[in-house]
Amino acid sequence: MTTTISLQYCNITVNDVDEAIGFYQDALGLRVQSDVPSGRFRWVTLGSDAQPGLEIVLSEPHAGRSPADGDALQELLTKGVLPMLVFRSNDVDATFETVRASGAEVLQEPTDQPWGPRDCAFRDPSGNTVRIAQAPAT
Secondary structure, eight states: OOOOOOOOEEEEEEEEEHHHIEEEEIIIIOOEHHHHHHHHEEEEEEEEETTHHHHHHEEEETTTTOHHHHHHHHHHHHHHSSSOOEEOOOOHHHHHHHHTTTTEEEEEEEEEEEEEEEEEEETTSSSSSEEEOOOOOO
């Protein structure tokens, strides 16, 4: 039998979980998979039918971390320097219009990139850079 491995969770640090749910659910069409209280914080995951089994965890900077680590993560989030998220869409132009209509800050309108994809970029409500890419036509 061959052993397999796949990504199950990826984390997004946000300032306000409810505000982030609104963005990722309403603008990007993800669904809340779980929303479970965990002390002062919550375990919230979002997913897509396009990738069953992969969930995005929304967490606040201090959730599950020491005060010093939470403060350091909050500083990076405030500066907008956490790693970007890149989503894939089969129609980046339509997705762009949906996300723009949500009021998200536009960083880049849909553009054909020299390395292949057509993509666009936004900031989520916490300042994270979110790119949306469409594979080039084959």
